[in-house]
Amino acid sequence: MKKIIITIDGYSSCGKSTLAKQLAKKLDYVYIDSGAMYRAITLYFLQNRVDWTSSAAVNAALADIHLEFMCNPLSGASEMFLNDENVEHLIREMIIAEKVSEVAAVKEVREFAVAQQKKMGARKGIVMDGRDIGTVVFPHAELKIFMTADIAIRVERRFRELYAKNKNITIEEVKQNLELRDYIDANREISPLRKADDAIILDNSQLTLENQLELVMQWVEDAIMEHSS
Ligand code: CDP
Ligand code: CDP
Numbered sequence: 001m002k003k004i005i006i007t008i009d010g011y012s013s014c015g016k017s018t019l020a021k022q023l024a025k026k027l028d029y030v031y032i033d034s035g036a037m038y039r040a041i042t043l044y045f046l047q048n049r050v051d052w053t054s055s056a057a058v059n060a061a062l063a064d065i066h067l068e069f070m071c072n073p074l075s076g077a078s079e080m081f082l083n084d085e086n087v088e089h090l091i092r093e094m095i096i097a098e099k100v101s102e103v104a105a106v107k108e109v110r111e112f113a114v115a116q117q118k119k120m121g122a123r124k125g126i127v128m129d130g131r132d133i134g135t136v137v138f139p140h141a142e143l144k145i146f147m148t149a150d151i152a153i154r155v156e157r158r159f160r161e162l163y164a165k166n167k168n169i170t171i172e173e174v175k176q177n178l179e180l181r182d183y184i185d186a187n188r189e190i191s192p193l194r195k196a197d198d199a200i201i202l203d204n205s206q207l208t209l210e211n212q213l214e215l216v217m218q219w220v221e222d223a224i225m226e227h228s229s
Pocket of ligand 1: 011012013014017034035036038039100101102104105129130131132133181182185
């Protein structure tokens with residue numbers, strides 16, 4: 001069957017990566033979490049006290065950054081490596097969430113990440129989620145999805161994930177972080193978060209994981225049919 005590129009963009013914590021992983025498993029495609037790349041760059045900048053308001057400092061830092069996704073042989077999950085170190089857990093911390101949107105708005109950072117993401121799509125058969133995947137990284141993708149869900153539901157979903165790891169986290173802290181990130185992501189100058197004209201909107205506020213997979217698999221089949229002829 002013809003392999004396509006599927007892009008999933010949208011607001012934070014609406015379930016993009018969950019859907020992307022479901023699809024990749026079902027279709028035997030490669031899943032790429034573009035947000036993990038921005039998170040890993042943010043981790044490097046924080047660890048090395050890089051001043052991301054200075055182009056020279058950013059360029060010097062990027063020259064020292066090597067990002068790679070590697071499959072965890074035990075879980076089968078794709079995990080983020082920064083300069084050969086597994087940073088999958090570190091990049092999910094709140095301290096990274098607090099700064100990542102500022103770092104991701106930097107021109108040199110976006111150029112660095114987007115160039116690598118474009119290369120990853122060369123062989124098709126991929127599902128990539130993020131903010132600008134359907135608009136900038138793969139403007140010719142065969143299937144583009146723009147995800148959204150009610151803010152209260154998104155906060156609840158992310159809170160549950162973070163609370164399982166850190167009992168000190170508050171729901172208000174999570175809400176503020178999601179709202180701030182959404183605002184910065186949607187209002188930045190370079191490739192802001194927006195729906196591609198040809199993206200299908202998926203509001204999964206009231207959908208279970210099974211319902212959303214069933215719905216989207218129909219869209220995938222339609223897209224494959226449409227692009228096979
Ligand atoms: O999963 P979550 O919604 O928390 O976010 P993420 O996908 O891990 O992305 C973290 C941050 O990276 C976003 O809030 C954006 O600032 C940035 N990002 C971006 O600018 N462009 C992308 N393609 C992906 C993420
Ligand atoms: O990637 P993104 O930040 O958009 O969200 P995610 O990390 O995939 O999903 C956030 C949480 O929402 C996960 O714990 C999912 O299991 C949950 N979720 C859900 O409960 N119902 C859905 N229909 C989709 C996601």
